[in-house]
Each structure stands twice: as C-alpha cells, then as structure tokens.
Amino acid sequence: MNYEIKQADKFKFLEEGEGEPLVLLHGLFGALSNFQDLIEYFRHHYKVVVPMLPLLDLDLLHTSVSGLQKFVHKFIEYRDYKDVHLLGNSLGGHVGILHVLKHPERIKSLILTGSSGLFENGMGDTYPKRGDYEYIKKKTEQTFYDPKVATKEIVDEVFDTTNNRLKVIKIIALAKSAIRNNLGEELNQIKQPTLLIWGNNDTVTPPFVAREFQRLIPNSELHFIDKCGHAPMMEVPEEFNRILHKFLTKLNEPAAVA
Numbered sequence: 001m002n003y004e005i006k007q008a009d010k011f012k013f014l015e016e017g018e019g020e021p022l023v024l025l026h027g028l029f030g031a032l033s034n035f036q037d038l039i040e041y042f043r044h045h046y047k048v049v050v051p052m053l054p055l056l057d058l059d060l061l062h063t064s065v066s067g068l069q070k071f072v073h074k075f076i077e078y079r080d081y082k083d084v085h086l087l088g089n090s091l092g093g094h095v096g097i098l099h100v101l102k103h104p105e106r107i108k109s110l111i112l113t114g115s116s117g118l119f120e121n122g123m124g125d126t127y128p129k130r131g132d133y134e135y136i137k138k139k140t141e142q143t144f145y146d147p148k149v150a151t152k153e154i155v156d157e158v159f160d161t162t163n164n165r166l167k168v169i170k171i172i173a174l175a176k177s178a179i180r181n182n183l184g185e186e187l188n189q190i191k192q193p194t195l196l197i198w199g200n201n202d203t204v205t206p207p208f209v210a211r212e213f214q215r216l217i218p219n220s221e222l223h224f225i226d227k228c229g230h231a232p233m234m235e236v237p238e239e240f241n242r243i244l245h246k247f248l249t250k251l252n253e254p255a256a257v258a
Helices: 032-042 065-079 091-102 133-141 152-162 165-180 207-216 237-251
Strands: 005-008 011-016 021-025 047-051 084-089 107-113 194-199 220-225
Touching: 011 032, 011 065, 021 032, 021 065, 021 091, 032 047, 032 237, 047 065, 065 091, 065 165, 084 091, 091 107, 091 165, 107 237, 133 152, 152 165, 194 207, 194 237, 207 220, 220 237
Parallel strands: 021 047, 021 084, 084 107, 107 194, 194 220
Antiparallel strands: 005 011, 011 047
C-alpha cells in the first residue's frame, strides 16, 4: 500500500489513522518499508506516525544519537502529540530511550525492539565497503534469521547508501555515537510502561541485551520470538503485532478495582 508522505515546516512524516499516536523510529539502515505491516495493522486502532529521521542530512557535528533525539523532540512538540506510544528499532530504539529520559511528559509508553543503548555488534569488525555489493548483501542478510527477508530491494537500498562517501562518514559517526552513548546507568529513571520485543536469533543486539534492558528498566516486560533476528516487525510481523496490540490494549484498560 502506498502512503502519503506529509510535509510540514522542515518535517516529512507519515500519519495514518486516528487515536493515540504510535510513533515509529527506524534504525540506521531503516526505511518506511520496515514498518509496512505494522502501519497497515495499527492504523485501524491508533494514529500511526513515522517521522523521516534525518540520519544522513544533519551536519556532521549533530550526526549523533543526541542530535536525532533533538529532532524527534522538536517534531513531537511541533505536532503537539500527547499520550505517545514511542516505538524504536535498533538505533531508533536508542533515540527513543534518550527522548523518554529527557522529555518524558508526552510519552505514555516505550516499545523497544533490537535497540542499541547498552551493547550492539553493529557492522561487526569492519565498516561498509564501498562498491562491494556481495559484502553489503551478506551483512544485510545477517540482520535476519531468514536471509531471504533481505530482498534485493532492501539490499539495493543499503548498497546505495554505503556507496556514497559522505553518507558512509555519517553512518560511522552515528554508529560510534551509539556505542559511546551507553544508557545503562540511566535506564532506572524510566517511569513509562516499557515493552521489549526481541528476536531470539538477533546477532546485532543479542538476547542477553534484552534481558539486561528488562533488568534495568523498572516497569518493563520482555517477549522473545523464535527464529527471528534484529528486526522482528519485518521478519515476523503477525507475532510482533499481536504482542504489541495486547500490551497497548492492557495499558488502556481501567485499573482493576481492589
């Protein structure tokens, strides 16, 4: 399904449906297509919002987790969203955590999947090799449990990004910023109900990372999905949507009378 990308001021974003905002933040090599099944399902229940993060458009000084967080904060303020359910995958999760820590007032819940912020393997021991399609294909396939999920379209997207020298410099800057910006000592400050959905076969942010997030975030629950890698919302969308919908529904139920 084709969605309309809206433009308001300096922001480009998708907004589908009505109700409480469900704001989706993609990762370093992410795109709107990552959330296709999630958007299609939840637009019937919530106002699904996907801001186009300026991952490779910020000046080099602000190409960081903190720079992206400031952008998200300005966007949420500009759109005047309230009771936001903030969902992030990979680097998007990291940005989401930082946002909740700095500006918790508009956020109702936090959803993390394959999030950085504690530990991540990233690109492994090497960084993107320009012009080496097979290398990029292999690295993209490693994101998923089933390499077939890395379609030619997805690989081509990543290859195009890594074939541009300035973009590669910014990718490296963001990856290094994510590693430096470890939030382990601050996670206990998160008051929002937090849902962790993790692939049992995630090699980028392995299962032990999810367990550590659960240990450190006070009001959190963790769900593992088998035969699933770093992007559960792409690889096992039905199971992902089921877990997320149950969590959000429970949040909106009136508290049981003692």
